[in-house]
Amino acid sequence: MQKRKICVITATRAEWYLLSKLCKEIQADENLELQLIITGAHLSQNQGLTYKEIEQEFKINKKIQILLANDDKIALCKTMGLAFISLSEALAELSPDIALILGDRYEMLAVASTCLLLHIPLAHLCGGELTLGAFDDSIRHAITKMAHLHFVSTSLYKKRVEQLGEESSKVFNVGSLAGELILNTKLLSKKELEKSLNFSFDKNIYLITYHPTTLKLQSLQYEVKMLLDSLDTLENASLIFTKANADEMGLFINEKLQSYCEKNAHKARLFDNLGSQKYLSLMKIAKAVVGNSSSGISEAVFFKSPCINIGDRQKGRLRTINIIDTPMNELKKAFEMLENKAFKAKLQNLKNPYKNKNASKMIKEVLKKVDLSTILQKKFIDLK
Incomplete structure (x- = not known):
């Protein structure tokens, strides 16, 4: 039986902390093959070269350098242009069965757009959230419309993704990946x-x-x-x-x-x-x-x-x-x-709406079992 290839793309330390446990779940499954593309701030000296931390536990399939020396508006646009060019080549070569990204950053907008044009199914984590003080808010919702599977943190976020016209059967409330990370981290005194x-x-x-x-x-x-x-x-x-x-x-x-x-x-x-x-x-x-x-x-x-x-x-x-x-x-x-x-x-009476200790396993099982034969043919579900 041929392994299903799951390609995870990450550009920042914040994404990776949330994705690392999921990547371990994918890597440990005999029916799945993990592919890793590392880009953005992971390869920046100014941001601590965090790809080195990833390399200690995982094989990195592709490192894609996209950040420029400046960080003004033009530089960010050029960064996305570089991402389009290099990602298209990398994804075409790796030929994953499904790609997976997290969040709302501009690098991930380039990933989602590239997957769309290459006809690669896309799974998106942390959709349905709002950050009204940043343009990330628009990016997140745009990625939702290009994605085929959605893994969200709360029931409220699930409703929002459905409000954007996504099929309920493709939206999964798995809780917080952060909570799972915290439960599995030996904290220092x-x-x-x-x-x-x-x-x-x-x-x-x-x-x-x-x-x-x-x-x-x-x-x-x-x-x-x-x-x-x-x-x-x-x-x-x-x-x-x-x-x-x-x-x-x-x-x-x-x-x-x-x-x-x-x-x-x-x-x-x-x-x-x-x-x-x-x-x-x-x-x-x-x-x-x-x-x-x-x-x-x-x-x-x-x-x-x-x-x-x-x-x-x-x-x-x-x-x-x-x-x-x-x-x-x-x-x-x-x-x-x-x-x-x-x-x-x-x-002392704080209630945690994000709590869930099995998020990565739940996501992995969906990625493993979902029928990909017709997943690219998205429906738009109107509100009743």
């Missing part, structure tokens, strides 16, 4: 983290990731200054930053963070890539996760850790009571909320 990071923590640890808000870039310089000024006022604080992703103006943010951390080395560190174990271990013991990353929304909830979510980048995502939404100019109030007794009490 505070002392182990200090040794691993070569950094002594103060009383209060803040885990900070701030990405460009792609629809409101004109005020980014002001926002980054306000963020750093606010963090600078925190007492007994250790500030652990992870770099912004490879979006427009991401390099600007990283340069400002690097400069701040060099001047405040006694309390602040910037990391290209912490790796999932250290990142999740920090999230568990942090006084708060701070910034505008999706991980604060969908992962901090597993530890009942407070998340100070800044601005509109994650506007529209499902909220849990550990999240403190705030505009940048009211960060002081948000930090004060961390000491609020009523807020702390609510965290």
Whole structure:
């Protein structure tokens, strides 16, 4: 019996953390063949060359370099052009039975479009979500319309994908891949983290990731200054930053963070890539996760850790009571909320809508058994 070839394409560290367990499931199945295409930030020196982490456990079939030195609008468009050219050649050569991608980034829009033109069935993870403060929102929904199988995190997201005209039988609510990752990760203690990071923590640890808000870039310089000024006022604080992703103006943010951390080395560190174990271990013991990353929304909830979510980048995502939404100019109030007794009490009764410990296995079984003979012939289901 010929193995079914599943090609997983990833461009960022955030995607890979969520995909790694699924890739192990595919790799271990005797009826499936895992193909891996690595691109984007994985191959960037500035982003920590995260492909090396992947190579420790998996064979990488193709490495596709697409990022340019700049990160302005024209550079991102050219990056997508390079992705189209190289992906078309790589996918034609590998000839997968089905391709699989996660999320809402512009690199994945190029993947989805290439698969569409090459007649390769596409499975999409994490559709149906909303991020109204970024153009990723439009990308996610566009990928949904080009995909043939949909694996979503909640029943609400399943309804949204169906609202876009997708067949209910092709939409699977599998829960959160992050939750599965957390359950299968041996977390480090505070002392182990200090040794691993070569950094002594103060009383209060803040885990900070701030990405460009792609629809409101004109005020980014002001926002980054306000963020750093606010963090600078925190007492007994250790500030652990992870770099912004490879979006427009991401390099600007990283340069400002690097400069701040060099001047405040006694309390602040910037990391290209912490790796999932250290990142999740920090999230568990942090006084708060701070910034505008999706991980604060969908992962901090597993530890009942407070998340100070800044601005509109994650506007529209499902909220849990550990999240403190705030505009940048009211960060002081948000930090004060961390000491609020009523807020702390609510965290003890936090309900997690993402919980599911078998997401990867559920996805793998669908990929293994789905009939691919007619899957390219999509129907549009009108709302009743």
